[in-house]
Amino acid sequence: MARSGVLQAALAAVDPDELVELTRELVRIPSVVRPGDPLATEAAVARHVERWLAKEGFDLEVHEVAPGRPNVVAWLGDKGTGRSLLLEGHTDVVTEGDPREWTHPPFAAELVDGKIYGRGAADMKSGLAAAMVAAAAIRRSGVRFTGRLVVGALVDEEADMLGVRHLCTTPIGRELSAAIICEPEQNELCLEQRGVVWARVAIRGHMAHGAMPEAGVNPITALGALLDEVPALERRLRRLCRRSPHLRPATVTPTVVRAPVQGVAQSNVIPSAAQAVLDVRLTPGPDAAAVAVEIDAACRAAAQRLRGATIEWEAINGYRLATRVERSEPLVRAMVAGVRQATGKRARFGGVPGSTDGTILRTTLGIPIVTCGPGNRLIPHQANECVEVAELVDAARIYVASALNFLK
Numbered sequence: 001m002a003r004s005g006v007l008q009a010a011l012a013a014v015d016p017d018e019l020v021e022l023t024r025e026l027v028r029i030p031s032v033v034r035p036g037d038p039l040a041t042e043a044a045v046a047r048h049v050e051r052w053l054a055k056e057g058f059d060l061e062v063h064e065v066a067p068g069r070p071n072v073v074a075w076l077g078d079k080g081t082g083r084s085l086l087l088e089g090h091t092d093v094v095t096e097g098d099p100r101e102w103t104h105p106p107f108a109a110e111l112v113d114g115k116i117y118g119r120g121a122a123d124m125k126s127g128l129a130a131a132m133v134a135a136a137a138i139r140r141s142g143v144r145f146t147g148r149l150v151v152g153a154l155v156d157e158e159a160d161m162l163g164v165r166h167l168c169t170t171p172i173g174r175e176l177s178a179a180i181i182c183e184p185e186q187n188e189l190c191l192e193q194r195g196v197v198w199a200r201v202a203i204r205g206h207m208a209h210g211a212m213p214e215a216g217v218n219p220i221t222a223l224g225a226l227l228d229e230v231p232a233l234e235r236r237l238r239r240l241c242r243r244s245p246h247l248r249p250a251t252v253t254p255t256v257v258r259a260p261v262q263g264v265a266q267s268n269v270i271p272s273a274a275q276a277v278l279d280v281r282l283t284p285g286p287d288a289a290a291v292a293v294e295i296d297a298a299c300r301a302a303a304q305r306l307r308g309a310t311i312e313w314e315a316i317n318g319y320r321l322a323t324r325v326e327r328s329e330p331l332v333r334a335m336v337a338g339v340r341q342a343t344g345k346r347a348r349f350g351g352v353p354g355s356t357d358g359t360i361l362r363t364t365l366g367i368p369i370v371t372c373g374p375g376n377r378l379i380p381h382q383a384n385e386c387v388e389v390a391e392l393v394d395a396a397r398i399y400v401a402s403a404l405n406f407l408k
């Protein structure tokens, strides 16, 4: 077969009905992770993914990342001297919140007017299903490619990203050459992702009677000074970060304030300590040290405004810096061509507002990643989350064409 014939055969092997059905099956298996509840993990949905891929004849490994929390990693082909491409999805979903806010029940996977509704419909059981069906279509069509195609269904993306961190330590993970992150980005090719640093700030003062503030050092006053420094910190970070047409500029957002930190809150007691969390979002540019220097400076400036107070901070879960890949990367070129072949339209480019498992792959393994998947970018974590079937089918076709272009 000529190359275009090979591609057409693989695209024709994508069965839209099967894809819709698989997506609905995955949505119907709740995988909200509730720490402390051994039944509220990704285990059941991971088992479904595992069975489906095994039935399709994939080589497969299950890695127990934490108790009851398995990564499922399946592949076709041998890397040999070729490339290894990962189609990546996560199996956990965030809480459904109050079910009464849903017109379509969160785990019923209702199909209405060309949309599938439910928690995870967009983020990201549809993207995962599209990756699975795309890889299966390539296998079923019998087309030959060089290298290895990997499907990874990973745990814990919504929290600490334990699943992808574990994958990076395995032989199959270390051999990856590139990854497509199948997160909901309305099938745009996202070459950039914003980064995040959660700065947990600890402020210490001196406990005293509220009637005699001169006897103490009020950490709440220092906390106020810190909040005062936030706009200046944000401005300095924006100067360090590169501007991007696809990403909102760096932001610093206080998300938690707490005082007292321990003991009972009492109206006439100045507490000894206060705490805050700054949610710092970054665009590509500065390294961890450069970001730390600026946060240090904000803490120091605030502490200087109140004699006796100390302010320290640490990064919760480390630094997840912004990522960027160049348009000249072979993966990007494979996907630009893939979008055209699969949909007949030109590729659209975008950017990811938050961080994803791709952030870890990019920063740990150094491999290029492109985030591209079905579902509106703004819909994740909302009530009545949904995905359009047409976009879902396009995504699977884009994965087929892109993978074959990359692994040719």
Ligand SMILES: [Zn+2]
Binding pocket: 090, 123, 124, 157, 183, 184
């Ligand atoms: Zn997601």
